[in-house]
Amino acid sequence: MPSVTAFAPATVSNVGCGFDALGFAIDGPGDEITAEFREGTGVEITAIAGDNGRLSLDAHRNTAGVAALALLAALGKTRGVSLAIRKGLPLASGLGGSAASAAAAVVAVDALLGTRAPVDLLIACALEGERLGAGSAHPDNVVPAICGGFVLVRNPQPLDVVRLPVPAGLTAVVVHPALEIETASARALLGDAIPLADAIRQWANLGALVDGLHRSDFELISRALVDSVAEPRRAGLVPGLEAIKRAAVAAGALGAGLSGSGPSLFALCRDRATADRAAVAMTAAVDAHIRGGSQTYVSAIASGARVVATCAS
Numbered sequence: 001m002p003s004v005t006a007f008a009p010a011t012v013s014n015v016g017c018g019f020d021a022l023g024f025a026i027d028g029p030g031d032e033i034t035a036e037f038r039e040g041t042g043v044e045i046t047a048i049a050g051d052n053g054r055l056s057l058d059a060h061r062n063t064a065g066v067a068a069l070a071l072l073a074a075l076g077k078t079r080g081v082s083l084a085i086r087k088g089l090p091l092a093s094g095l096g097g098s099a100a101s102a103a104a105a106v107v108a109v110d111a112l113l114g115t116r117a118p119v120d121l122l123i124a125c126a127l128e129g130e131r132l133g134a135g136s137a138h139p140d141n142v143v144p145a146i147c148g149g150f151v152l153v154r155n156p157q158p159l160d161v162v163r164l165p166v167p168a169g170l171t172a173v174v175v176h177p178a179l180e181i182e183t184a185s186a187r188a189l190l191g192d193a194i195p196l197a198d199a200i201r202q203w204a205n206l207g208a209l210v211d212g213l214h215r216s217d218f219e220l221i222s223r224a225l226v227d228s229v230a231e232p233r234r235a236g237l238v239p240g241l242e243a244i245k246r247a248a249v250a251a252g253a254l255g256a257g258l259s260g261s262g263p264s265l266f267a268l269c270r271d272r273a274t275a276d277r278a279a280v281a282m283t284a285a286v287d288a289h290i291r292g293g294s295q296t297y298v299s300a301i302a303s304g305a306r307v308v309a310t311c312a313s
Contacts, residue, residue: 050087067129099141102129148304178292186261225255240289
């Protein structure tokens with residue numbers, strides 16, 4: 001049977017002031033999905049590795065399965081497909097794990113079918129998988145997981161994505177501590193209203209950050225990397241959060257904060273050498289406040305989901 005394996009990368013969402021709007025992809029960790037044709041119709045999940053047995057093999061209860069089913073339905077395809085999943089991203093990590101599985105699934109199935117579906121359709125179907133995995137559809141993870149780069153999702157429906165420029169040298173540090181934070185639980189801390197003063201600060205910082213990216217103004221990017229909406233309400237979920245952020249900035253980072261809803265933390269730096277120093281400082285600070293060890297990644301802003309292997313028979 002022919003098969004296609006696709007990889008989708010980890011992503012950092014929110015990015016300080018860009019709650020539910022900004023995201024970027026990083027190199028290194030990610031999820032892989034292998035898609036094959038099978039007898040019958042619908043989607044079957046044949047294997048999952050890297051999840052310690054925690055994810056469902058039922059395609060209707062699995063992020064990758066739901067995304068693949070949505071794509072088959074959207075394309076009007078009835079041919080059966082099987083998926084084998086390799087989780088390279090920890091669960092509930094703040095690194096866009098559910099988005100990566102959904103993104104890799106739609107890219108693999110699209111390539112297996114040879115349909116070359118529009119990217120907007122791939123995103124829409126991956127968002128259905130993300131809705132299951134995260135409790136609601138968060139395009140700020142799915143879009144960079146599929147498209148790569150640094151993106152702003154102006155509107156999820158109808159989809160309106162703005163690809164942002166990446167200043168030369170801009171490098172990310174991501175540290176994942178030995179914690180889990182469910183996205184739905186973290187969102188519940190936010191409520192459904194924010195003070196007007198906080199909203200104004202957030203809008204101003206988001207505008208400044210986008211302008212800083214366009215003009216490669218690292219000082220402005222640094223001043224704008226502040227979350228006035230989500231992070232203050234989630235700070236108690238990650239022990240030592242402020243100390244970890246201070247360690248990153250003291251080592252030269254432009255700014256730092258929670259990746260998504262956490263517990264992973266990100267920092268942006270003006271070059272790789274600074275990022276390497278910030279990575280050491282952040283890792284030490286994380287390990288001092290959170291037991292169990294951590295994983296650290298230093299990466300340029302990366303490309304999105306892609307086919308990594310094909311087999312003709």
